[in-house]
Structure formats: structure tokens, C-alpha cells
Amino acid sequence: MPEMVGDWRRLWGISAYRLLIAAVIAILVRLPASETIIDLGGHAELLRVLTLLAATVSLGYLLALLLRWPTQPRHHAWIQVSTDTLLVLLLLHFGGGVSGPFSILPFLLLVSTASLLRGKSAFVFVWILLALLVSESLLGGMTSVHPPLGQLFIYVPALVAVAVLADSLVISLERGNRLALQRDAEVVNLNALNQEIVQHMDVGVFVLDRQNRIVLSNPVARTLSGYRLWTSVPVALDMVQPSLATMLQQAAHNDSEMVVTLSGRDSTLQDSAQTLLVRKIALPHSPYRLLLLRDASALRAREREARLAALGRLAANIAHEIRNPLSVIRHAGNLLGESVETPGSRHLFEILERETVRINTIVESVLEMARPSPAHSEAIALLSWLPALIAELQADPLLAPMTIVVREISPQLRVYADPAQLRQVFWNLLHNSAQYGVAEDATMRVEIETVRADKEIIMVTLRDFGPGVKLEVMERIFEPFFTTNSRGTGLGLSMVRESLRINGGRIDCENHPQGGVLFRIFLPCWCLETEE
Structure with a gap:
């Protein structure tokens, strides 16, 4: 399509120049002093008619171009070349041949032909034109005071030279135009690529x-x-x-x-x-x-995440190395405890047993966080699953005194997650509320509400009514090993975040405006359309 547009543009340019040249010649041959300017010989009136016809034909070219007829630029070019050849030969025949005032017209015709036809077609036309000129000369139409054949021997090589040069120039111009169009397209594509890169940068x-x-x-x-x-x-x-x-x-x-x-x-x-x-x-x-x-x-959050990831890998390696000697210590302590009879010594061995169990729990938690199990997700209907889970978890002595209120849940709300890992998430969050969310009157109360955040996400909010969290603590609340409890491991909430990440979810935390801490859990939704 761009190449055809270029052909039409070339036709417009050549037709406009042709009309200008034809109009100038037609005016010159009609001037009162034309006989002194141009030697028209004995065919002055006929030449005036031919020049007027040439100007009219040139105007007709422009009208045809305006109507885009014929529809193919190549056909239009051949019509122009053929008609121009006939008019030039007639002007030469009646205007004195190669010695007459119209001898320059074949050169202009060759230039326009090289531009319109290009390549082999242009050279074929050159030899046809030369054959017609030689034939016309031999028939005696080109009268001159000089020997016609002598002039013809100079005229013909000059036409060939002009044809070769015109064709070379046209080829060079076309090559330059194609290269320029290619460069323009590359620049446009490069600008579009740069725009796309800029629009998708994370900076x-x-x-x-x-x-x-x-x-x-x-x-x-x-x-x-x-x-x-x-x-x-x-x-x-x-x-x-x-x-x-x-x-x-x-x-x-x-x-x-x-x-x-x-x-x-x-x-x-x-x-x-x-x-x-x-x-x-x-x-x-x-x-x-x-x-x-x-x-x-x-940026600070990403740096903190990188440090935590490195710390997690280090902790996992240390925990792996600690687990085996810890098992040996615990087993040796049990054997020694069986042979001790005094109450004081047995109390010391009980402390040793309790603390080794605590250390082993920390080690297992670190290893689980460093190498989490893949999620075996399934559809979970929160209307039936969540109340049953709360009833099960409240069998824990630490959670038994807690009042847990589950707001009304729509039957359509179902999440897509691993039930075991989601159970551990709620267990950790409720234990966290039992430790840090105790109200001033020593009561423990948690409210759970479930809503659809959007078409693909369900949000579960868990709120306690405790004193809230300080800002400096809130920024680090999900960090591994960060805790304000001297006997805590600091792994509960970090494991919650990791479990939700494995299940395609996330968790946010903030202080509630009316007191207490609010955890927002976002989980993928299992839609009815997906199930059907």
C-alpha cells in the first residue's frame, strides 16, 4: 500500500511538470514574435494545434489522476508514455527533426519514462523510441541544413546516455526513498518500543x-x-x-x-x-x-524482605544442624532422669525436658517456614467450614475463654485453599489475639467477618479488642523471630503470611479506629461458574 501511494504521488508530480512545459511551449508558439523566437518552418499552424493538444492532454492526465483512472498506477504510466511518445514524434516530424526547436523533447520524455516505468520497461521504451526516430529520419521527415545522419549519430548516443543516467538517478532516488521509509518505520517502532518500556517500568x-x-x-x-x-x-x-x-x-x-x-x-x-x-x-x-x-x-520493604530471606535461609541451616544434637540431649536427659530419685533433681530434669521440647518446636517451625509444603487447594464453603473450625480450635485451653463471634456468612462465599494450612492460619491468629488482644477488663473477644472483596477475592477480617499495636511494632509484625514476648518464638505471624502466600493470598494488619487490631486475610474465590 505505501508503494502504491508513492506511485500515485510520482504520477502527480510528473503530470504537473508536463502540463507546465506543454503550457509554456503552447504559449511560445502563439506569441506575436514567435517566428523570430522559434523557427516553425512551413507547418506553423499545425504545430500550434499540436502544442495546444499536448497541453490539453497534460491537463487530461491530471483529471484522470484525480479520478484514479485507471485504478492501477502502472496502467496510467503506460498510457502517459505512449501518448507522449506519439505527440513528441509528431512535433519532431513537423518541427524540423533533431535540428528543430523541439529536439529537446525526446530527452525530457526519456527522463519522465525512466521515472514512470523504471528498470527494464524504461530501456525497452528507449530502444523503441530510438527505432522510431531513426525510421522517421530515414523517411526524410527531419530536414536540416546539416547531414541528417551525422546529426543522428550524435543525437542517438546522447539519448542513450540520458536514458542511462536518468534510470540510474531514478534507481538511486528510489533506493534512498526506500531507505528513508525504512528508517522512518524503524524510528516509529523504536519510539513505540520506548513508550512501551517507559509505561511498564516499575520506576x-x-x-x-x-x-x-x-x-x-x-x-x-x-x-x-x-x-x-x-x-x-x-x-x-x-x-x-x-x-x-x-x-x-x-x-x-x-x-x-x-x-x-x-x-x-x-x-x-x-x-x-x-x-x-x-x-x-x-x-x-x-x-x-x-x-x-x-x-x-x-524500597525499604524490599530490602527488609531480602534481609529476611537471607536470615531465613541461615536460620533453616542452623535449625537443621541443631535438631540432631538436640534429640541426643533430650534422649540422654530422659535416661538420666529415670535413675534420679531426689525430688530436686527430678525437677531439674523436668525443666530440661520442657525447654528441649520448646527448642525442638522452634526448630521444627523454622524448618517448616523455610521449606513449606505445597498447597493442596480445594473449594472450602466458609458458611459450614469456619464455624466448625472455631468450635474445634476452642478446645485448646488457651482459646477456651475467648469469645469468638462469626458474623453472618453468605452461602455463596467459598475460597480455594488448602484446608490444613488455612486451619493453621486461623490457629496462629487466634493464639496471637489470646496473648496480645486481651481487653482492659481481662476479656478476650474476637469478631470474624467474611465479605467478597471483588469478583475473584474473598476478604476475611479478624478483629480483637485489645490495646492495639504500636507503630514501630506494626512495621515488623510479620518478621520472623520478631516478638515482644520473652517466651515467644516470633514465628507465628510470619508463618501465617507464608502459608497465605502459598495459597495465593495475603494478609494486612492495622489498628482498628475503635480499638484493637484488625487482620485482613485475602484469599482466592471459588466461584459457582468455575465449579459448574
Whole structure:
């Protein structure tokens, strides 16, 4: 399709030049002083008619092009070449041949033919034209004071040379045009690729012009800036985020990174404040600059996750090495305890047994967290499964005094998870509430509510009525081995998060506005449509 568009454009250009040349010749032969300018010989009136006909035909070419007839550019080119050849031969025949005023027309015809037909077709036409010219000369139409054949011997090689040069130039131009189109397409594709890369980067990107207007941004940058009125029109940076505009003025060096707290937002911005790491990069030989934005809290969270992963691997290796000697110590303690009769000594061996059991529990928990079992997920109807689980768990002496209220559950709510691992999740969360969620009046109360978060996610909320959690504790509540209880392992909530991750879920924690801690569990939904 682009090649055909180029052919039509070429036809338009050549037809316009042809009309201009034909109109100039037609005007010249009709001037009062034309006899002194152009020697028309004895066929002046006929030549005037032929030049007028040539101008009319040239105008007809343009009208045919306007109507796109014929529909194929190649057919239109052959019509032009054939008609032009006939008109040029007639003008030469009645205008004095190669010695007459129209001897330049075959050269112009060859140039237009090379451009229209190109390649072998153009050279075939050249030899046809040469044969017609030689035949016309031998028939005596080209009268001249010089020997016609002598002139013809010079004229014919000149035509061949012009044909070769015109064809070479056309080929070079076409090659250059194709290369330019190819480069343009590559540039367009490269720009599209760059746009796609920028839009999918996990780093926020703002492209600024000299007036500090944002001319390009990606979704991450728009989210981090908090501005809600984005359009395709460039917008001033100080309107999007004044803190970033201030930072840009203060940054003394390019490629520098600064910490910016997004505060003091106006009504067009979201309410939540953030701390960003902002890097300014100047683009050499370009009027644009880049601002790279990253969420500092997310970076700290990823760094913390990396440290925790390394710590978990280390702890798993240590736990594996501890388990075997611990079993030996426990067995040796049991054997020694059987041979001891005094009550004081037996009490010491009971302490030894209790603490080795506790250490073994910690070791097993670490190994389970480091090498979790795969989830054997199935559809779980929460309406029947959750109350039965709560009744089973309250057989635990620690949970027996706890009042657990399960809000009404819709029969359609079913999750897709491993029942055993989900049971362990609720057991750990309820034990955590029993230890840390005791109210001021020493009562333990937990409320559980289940709702559909969206089409594919079910949210289960578990709230206690205790004193809540301090902010510094909340940031580390799911870290392995982090605990505020001197006898705790700090593995319960980290195992909850890992179990939910294995089942395609997640957990969030925050203090409830009316007191206590609120855990939100998000699990994949098993929909009725899927089951059917």
C-alpha cells in the first residue's frame, strides 16, 4: 500500500511538470514574435494545434489522476508514455527533426519514462523510441541544413546516455526513498518500543521540558505523584506536585538523588503522604530532563524482605544442624532422669525436658517456614467450614475463654485453599489475639467477618479488642523471630503470611479506629461458574 501511494504521488508530480512545459511551449508558439523566437518552418499552424493538444492532454492526465483512472498506477504510466511518445514524434516530424526547436523533447520524455516505468520497461521504451526516430529520419521527415545522419549519430548516443543516467538517478532516488521509509518505520517502532518500556517500568518516569512541564509520564509516576487530573496536554510540575518542583530548583547537580516528602498537597491531590527517592537526569543535546521516582517505603520493604530471606535461609541451616544434637540431649536427659530419685533433681530434669521440647518446636517451625509444603487447594464453603473450625480450635485451653463471634456468612462465599494450612492460619491468629488482644477488663473477644472483596477475592477480617499495636511494632509484625514476648518464638505471624502466600493470598494488619487490631486475610474465590 505505501508503494502504491508513492506511485500515485510520482504520477502527480510528473503530470504537473508536463502540463507546465506543454503550457509554456503552447504559449511560445502563439506569441506575436514567435517566428523570430522559434523557427516553425512551413507547418506553423499545425504545430500550434499540436502544442495546444499536448497541453490539453497534460491537463487530461491530471483529471484522470484525480479520478484514479485507471485504478492501477502502472496502467496510467503506460498510457502517459505512449501518448507522449506519439505527440513528441509528431512535433519532431513537423518541427524540423533533431535540428528543430523541439529536439529537446525526446530527452525530457526519456527522463519522465525512466521515472514512470523504471528498470527494464524504461530501456525497452528507449530502444523503441530510438527505432522510431531513426525510421522517421530515414523517411526524410527531419530536414536540416546539416547531414541528417551525422546529426543522428550524435543525437542517438546522447539519448542513450540520458536514458542511462536518468534510470540510474531514478534507481538511486528510489533506493534512498526506500531507505528513508525504512528508517522512518524503524524510528516509529523504536519510539513505540520506548513508550512501551517507559509505561511498564516499575520506576516512575517524568519527562520535563525547559519550562518544567511534564510532557511524558508513566502510570507509576502518576500514582506516586498523587495528581488526579492527568490529560494528554503538558502540565506544569508545580501543579502536579509542588515538592518536586522545589526539589528541582534546589538540586545543584544532574544525576543526583534526593529524598522528597510529598506534603502540603492541595485539593487536587490525594490525601496520603509519601516519601520518594527522586533522581534528576539531564539528557545531553536535548531540551528535556528526566525525573525518576521511587517509593522509599517500598524500597525499604524490599530490602527488609531480602534481609529476611537471607536470615531465613541461615536460620533453616542452623535449625537443621541443631535438631540432631538436640534429640541426643533430650534422649540422654530422659535416661538420666529415670535413675534420679531426689525430688530436686527430678525437677531439674523436668525443666530440661520442657525447654528441649520448646527448642525442638522452634526448630521444627523454622524448618517448616523455610521449606513449606505445597498447597493442596480445594473449594472450602466458609458458611459450614469456619464455624466448625472455631468450635474445634476452642478446645485448646488457651482459646477456651475467648469469645469468638462469626458474623453472618453468605452461602455463596467459598475460597480455594488448602484446608490444613488455612486451619493453621486461623490457629496462629487466634493464639496471637489470646496473648496480645486481651481487653482492659481481662476479656478476650474476637469478631470474624467474611465479605467478597471483588469478583475473584474473598476478604476475611479478624478483629480483637485489645490495646492495639504500636507503630514501630506494626512495621515488623510479620518478621520472623520478631516478638515482644520473652517466651515467644516470633514465628507465628510470619508463618501465617507464608502459608497465605502459598495459597495465593495475603494478609494486612492495622489498628482498628475503635480499638484493637484488625487482620485482613485475602484469599482466592471459588466461584459457582468455575465449579459448574
